[in-house]
Amino acid sequence: MDRISLSNRTVRSLADRIDVPTYDRSALVPAVVHLGVGGFHRAHQAVYFDDLARSGDLGWGVVGVGLRSPGMRDALLPQDCLFTVVESDEDGDRGRVVGAMTGYRYAPDRPAAVLDALADPRVRLVTLTVTGDGYHHPGRPVDPARPTTAAGFLVEALDRRRRAGLPGFTVLSCDNLPDNGAAARAAVLGPARLRDRALAAWIDAHVSFPASMVDRITPATGAATRRLVASRFGIDDRSPVVTEPFRQWVVEDDFPYGRPPLEQFGVHFVPDVTPYRLMKTRLLNAGHSALGYLGSLTGEYRTSSEAMTNPVIADYLAVLMREEIAPLLPKVPGIDLDAYQARVLRRFANPRISDQLSRLCGRGSTKMPAYLLPSLADARRTGRPALLLSLAVAAWFCYLRGYDLNGAPIEVRDALAETLQARARAGGNDPRPLLAEHRLFGSLAADPGLAGTLENALHDLEVYGPAATICDYLATELLTGRPVV
Ligand SMILES: NC(=O)C1=CN([C@@H]2O[C@H](COP(=O)(O)OP(=O)(O)OC[C@H]3O[C@@H](n4cnc5c(N)ncnc54)[C@H](O)[C@@H]3O)[C@@H](O)[C@H]2O)C=CC1
Numbered sequence: 289m290d291r292i293s294l295s296n297r298t299v300r301s302l303a304d305r306i307d308v309p310t311y312d313r314s315a316l317v318p319a320v321v322h323l324g325v326g327g328f329h330r331a332h333q334a335v336y337f338d339d340l341a342r343s344g345d346l347g348w349g350v351v352g353v354g355l356r357s358p359g360m361r362d363a364l365l366p367q368d369c370l371f372t373v374v375e376s377d378e379d380g381d382r383g384r385v386v387g388a389m390t391g392y393r394y395a396p397d398r399p400a401a402v403l404d405a406l407a408d409p410r411v412r413l414v415t416l417t418v419t420g421d422g423y424h425h426p427g428r429p430v431d432p433a434r435p436t437t438a439a440g441f442l443v444e445a446l447d448r449r450r451r452a453g454l455p456g457f458t459v460l461s462c463d464n465l466p467d468n469g470a471a472a473r474a475a476v477l478g479p480a481r482l483r484d485r486a487l488a489a490w491i492d493a494h495v496s497f498p499a500s501m502v503d504r505i506t507p508a509t510g511a512a513t514r515r516l517v518a519s520r521f522g523i524d525d526r527s528p529v530v531t532e533p534f535r536q537w538v539v540e541d542d543f544p545y546g547r548p549p550l551e552q553f554g555v556h557f558v559p560d561v562t563p564y565r566l567m568k569t570r571l572l573n574a575g576h577s578a579l580g581y582l583g584s585l586t587g588e589y590r591t592s593s594e595a596m597t598n599p600v601i602a603d604y605l606a607v608l609m610r611e612e613i614a615p616l617l618p619k620v621p622g623i624d625l626d627a628y629q630a631r632v633l634r635r636f637a638n639p640r641i642s643d644q645l646s647r648l649c650g651r652g653s654t655k656m657p658a659y660l661l662p663s664l665a666d667a668r669r670t671g672r673p674a675l676l677l678s679l680a681v682a683a684w685f686c687y688l689r690g691y692d693l694n695g696a697p698i699e700v701r702d703a704l705a706e707t708l709q710a711r712a713r714a715g716g717n718d719p720r721p722l723l724a725e726h727r728l729f730g731s732l733a734a735d736p737g738l739a740g741t742l743e744n745a746l747h748d749l750e751v752y753g754p755a756a757t758i759c760d761y762l763a764t765e766l767l768t769g770r771p772v773v
């Protein structure tokens with residue numbers, strides 16, 4: 289197959305190879321600005337907006353903005369902001385070209401163009417995927433004329449809108465943060481207050497910050513992704529995205545300036561996202577962490593799907609979710625929790641999604657307190673089983689020593705790596721030096737029963753290895769059917 293470079297000029301000619309947008313992209317209204325265009329935005333929110341445009345609603349085009357790295361600028365601008373999204377699983381690869389992005393602006397090159405985009409009266413919605421780091425603000429006044437952060441751009445743009453008598457807009461965080469709506473509000477109102485209290489009051493009254501739960505496993509784009517798109521579809525795309533077929537978006541219904549009618553494409557607009565967020569973070573994200581640490585310690589697997597081929601690990605995750613985590617969750621409206629768990633396991637096992645265990649293990653000091661430790665604390669407080677949760681924590685502690693159970697080195701990627709690794713190594717099989725990190729463990733730090741359980745688990749992992757330890761713990765949990773810790 290000859291290879292064709294993706295652009296406005298060529299896209300129609302690709303229709304016999306891949307699903308292409310047939311709507312008039314020049315007629316898209318730039319009602320959405322997205323800050324932090326990476327792999328996930330393009331596999332998730334941009335696909336939903338593309339669905340909307342394909343249905344004939346051209347009112348929700350997206351202006352992409354980059355704040356950090358020029359890679360996306362260099363990829364997207366030469367191809368007129370078109371990109372390929374491939375959904376892959378064992379049934380094959382289904383590709384589409386997404387056309388919903390009307391333009392891309394790289395803030396370090398053209399800060400004024402980013403402010404102009406945000407101050408455009410047609411903008412009703414600003415979406416964000418700037419990672420957790422993107423929500424920190426310096427805590428001191430910064431030069432409003434030269435913003436560098438997402439919040440800095442938002443505050444200056446909102447001030448321009450206020451002065452021009454324009455309405456505010458909705459700021460919708462799509463980052464995996466415990467309460468992403470509140471985090472976005474705090475990130476914007478903090479610097480706004482430092483700058484001008486009247487402006488902060490106006491933002492408070494004219495900007496909404498709904499919370500959202502977002503889900504679609506999307507590994508980072510690499511050379512293999514580009515090769516796949518070139519060989520499978522004959523398309524030269526500088527930055528395609530491969531993702532799983534599953535996607536989920538649950539959004540707090542708080543859109544004073546109108547919301548995109550995405551319910552047609554499966555988006556749930558709800559009064560409160562909390563139960564959905566708890567379901568996702570405590571089952572999927574905690575499951576990912578447990579899989580990452582236990583899978584890595586074996587020294588045998590590199591990816592999520594490889595580790596899931598081990599039936600002992602797959603069983604462990606199933607029982608962990610079913611027996612220990614799910615019973616602690618509130619009722620989730622409209623969701624069958626058993627089916628949800630079964631689906632999570634199938635998603636983890638998708639052999640076409642090369643989700644690196646090293647990615648799942650990164651930023652443990654952020655992920656474990658947000659995703660797994662809350663279930664452990666709830667289980668300890670209520671006297672429910674917690675042996676398998678404890679085993680995941682022990683696996684994390686073992687991982688922090690910096691080598692797997694065959695003695696091969698592990699690179700620990702974590703903002704607190706130095707401190708945590710020093711404590712893990714000093715403690716050996718004694719978890720107490722790590723548990724003493726109160727900022728991570730809260731009430732669990734002072735739980736002597738937990739320290740004993742973790743000490744045993746660390747010993748078992750070291751002496752018997754992950755598989756035999758898991759088998760033993762599963763038998764204990766399933767046979768006794770009562771609290772083991
Ligand atoms: N990849 C996935 O499977 C999923 C990702 N997410 C969330 O989406 C967010 C982005 O993830 P990806 O797109 O996968 O990563 P990515 O690395 O492809 O893109 C991240 C984007 O954020 C920008 N960024 C990073 N730090 C920033 C900062 N301090 N300020 C402003 N911009 C910053 C980067 O330059 C890049 O444009 C993360 O918060 C992640 O938790 C949520 C669900 C699924």
Ligand SMILES: O=P(O)(O)OC[C@H]1O[C@](O)(CO)[C@@H](O)[C@@H]1O
Binds near residue numbers: 503504505
């Ligand atoms: O690991 P991060 O950076 O929070 O973002 C990706 C997260 O979202 C997921 O892809 C699920 O949507 C998880 O795999 C993962 O934990």
